[in-house]
Amino acid sequence: MSLSPSPETKLTAERIGMVFKRDGNSTNVLRDINLTVGRGEFLCVLGPSGCGKSTLLNTMAGFLSPTSGEIRIDGEAVRGPDPRRIFVFQERGVFPWLTVEGNIGFGLFKLSRAEREQRIAHYVQLVGLEGFQKAYPAELSGGMKQRLEVARALAVNPDMLFLDEPFGALDSITRLTMRRELLRIWEAEKNTIIFVTHDIDEAVQLADRVAVMSDRPATIQQIVEIDIAHPRDIGSARYLELRHGIFDQLGLAHKV
């Protein structure tokens, strides 16, 4: 791997290892993770619960430093969180003491008032929260809160988004709508997205590539390219083939 990455490379992870020490025991969470993410790519990190995929995402976002190895974004080593790359939690990450407008404008404190208001209006519309500008998160549904958090992240114009099982707490119908919304926004905004999920269908529906992770200590087992154009037909032969492939990769049976 060359030190000056090609302009198409957004993020590189080199030999990432993570060991957590607690009460004298050390747990090997990540082992020798190597990954390259392209600019504007939608990458899903897929793995069983507790495998360490969230830990990997947290190291990429700069909230945790890996025990070994290095993560570089745009050729620069990651030293901490940065407003150019926003982490999106499950919908509980919105600030309950701020209105919809207040949440979306949260990261825009450096802008002038007029600019801020214009930016807020734009993202309120983009995520379909018109009419709820003055509402507080407690008055919104789970799906609306999740859209609000995405809007708060997008409002600062990040070139990267890290999403940590963002739709995990939503019901299955809302989850499908949210996936479509996210793809629509991604196509409009062209950010690089790293999306952590344990849902195989979600990964195959959304991603350009799926990084399948093993159990702890997590390594990347395989990277699956999803070569289906959007909008994807989830009944198509290719979709089912890719989905089955990942099932096998994870060592799961096809019958319940």
Add this chain to the structure above:
Amino acid sequence: MNSLVEPRKWEKFFWPVLACVLFLALWHYLVIWSATKVFPSPLAVEKGIAELARKSLLWRYIGDSLRRVALGYGAAVVLGIPVGLTLGWYPAANQVVNPVFQMLRPISPIAWIPVSIILFGVGDTTAVFLIFLCAFFPIVVACVDGVSGVPAMYRQAGRNFGLSPVQLLSKVVFPAALPQIIIGLRIALGIAWLVVVAAEMIAVDSGLGYLVIDARNSGKRYDLVVAAMLMIGIIGLALDLLFRRLRNIRSVRWGFRHGT
């Protein structure tokens, strides 16, 4: 009444008023049935209150008690919130101070009276100091708990958007801890109102607490004793009701989902 049904508007007033009327009636008849010579009936108390009002003692005493609470509690709020936020923000500092705090906290403010008289003499300052002491610790503890209970997610989000530590404290940690802080402030005000009465019984010669002890000592005027008690109760209730309104502020209401 079904607890799932929102009470109707008239019911919100009707039931408490009915309970008060029943309480007064019970009191009235208990005095008659027991044929007590000491305990006053509600009517005697009402006359006592009217007498106090005529001598213009009532408003003066209420004013004095409220002023002492305002000073002592006000100082506790002004000092306690920054101290509590700081200790919550720096867990290491809290670990140093916490044992001392936890030891001082269970000491009843009444136990401080002799010390406080040595320090400030007999007078207003002593009463104000006692109120300050009793309100300060609950406020600090509520702030520490509030700040340390702020979900890590909120802090991470704040840092992610590039906030400086000061901005993180003012824009994320403080608003996130505010409902908890308000609970602490309310508890502290309740305690302050309890302590002002005790302090006035010993340290000063005005106020509702003084009225209780003075009415008993000078002529066993139990009608005035009970009148003072009743005023203490009513004002305490009014202060608490006022405080509860704070929870309706929209930016803190999220923290009181199961409000009463």
